[in-house]
Amino acid sequence: MKRKLTCLDLFCGAGGLSKGFLDAGYDVILGVDYDDAALKTFRENHGSATAMKLDLFEHKNLDPIVEFLKNKGIHDLDILVGGPPCQGFSYAGKMDINDKRNFLYLAMVKLTDRLKPRAVLLENVLAMIEANDGVGAKRVVKDFDEIGYKMVPEVLFAPDFGVPQLRRRVFFVGLRDSDVDFEFPKPMVDESHYVTCEQAISDLPSLQLENGDIIRGAEVQEYMTPPTSEYQKLMRRHSAFVYNHIGSVPIEKTRKMIALVPEGRNYLALPEEYRRMYRYHEALTRYHSKKPSLTINTGHRSHFHYKWNRIPTVRESARLQSFPDDFLFYGNQSDQFKQVGNAVPPILGQVIAEQLKKYIDK
């Protein structure tokens, strides 16, 4: 029997990226992070993979990873993937190019140098190639080049691959034994066929009563309707119930304000007394039912459901990130929002994983 390709996920978080590799048939053997809740989520959703807690600021800390592979008898790792933290580059953060978190990707360089995997995949925010003349991306390319990996960058737009979310991220791929550059997958979905918010989440319980009150809802819930789209069928394939779907109950004043925002519009649609309180362009945006959602981030509370007068739940956000319903999130609610928002959409990870097979599955 042909052996499965092996995959190691550094800075794994919940493991959205490696979930894509799992779904593409890879053997995900290890995820490394320093966040307990994320590691629990990774462990529960990645079959037999091991979740290892390490602080990757300390590069000497890579020893346990090398040891782990040795004990498993893995001498030729197929792919190392990772989405090192990006707060220092992120437009959402305060953007300091010397922020020490921007150098965490060096753990990926050091580990690549020690393990010499057949391929390496690194994901990050667009600011890495756009901010400060792309200094972050240049560092990545140069450091990997020095250890023999020519990194090819590409910006991918999630809706082009069937993810119901306007999310753009940069991916770098380097191949060990190839004299050709990696060619990224081409868009698969035409703009007029992007998966919409309604197609993605309309079957989940509304958590809104007839009198307009928002409720928390139970830990485990029934679906509100049968699947109404191919996307919902896909998400529900292995799940009979709804988990991680707890409503955040807004105070009366906030709920009334949310009710004033029409779908697809933001705070600018509010009366002047509210509008003055908000100044950034995504504040209080209600998703549009007929479009993909805005980028899901790690826990802003300023996006609203396209129909109900509340913020999206963890499960709705997970759906918009293409996590199937049997992928459960652990930790408190803010941990869960963080894990979902941090992730690479599994469907996007899977598309890249499939494409990579053409280069390393020889």
Ligand SMILES: C[S@@+](CC[C@H](N)C(=O)[O-])C[C@H]1O[C@@H](n2cnc3c(N)ncnc32)[C@H](O)[C@@H]1O
């Ligand atoms: C952008 S997220 C990765 C998301 C992941 N690729 C996915 O698809 O789900 C970055 C992760 O790096 C972890 N992290 C941040 N600093 C770290 C450190 N010093 N050591 C280990 N992990 C760290 C965070 O806990 C977070 O889970």
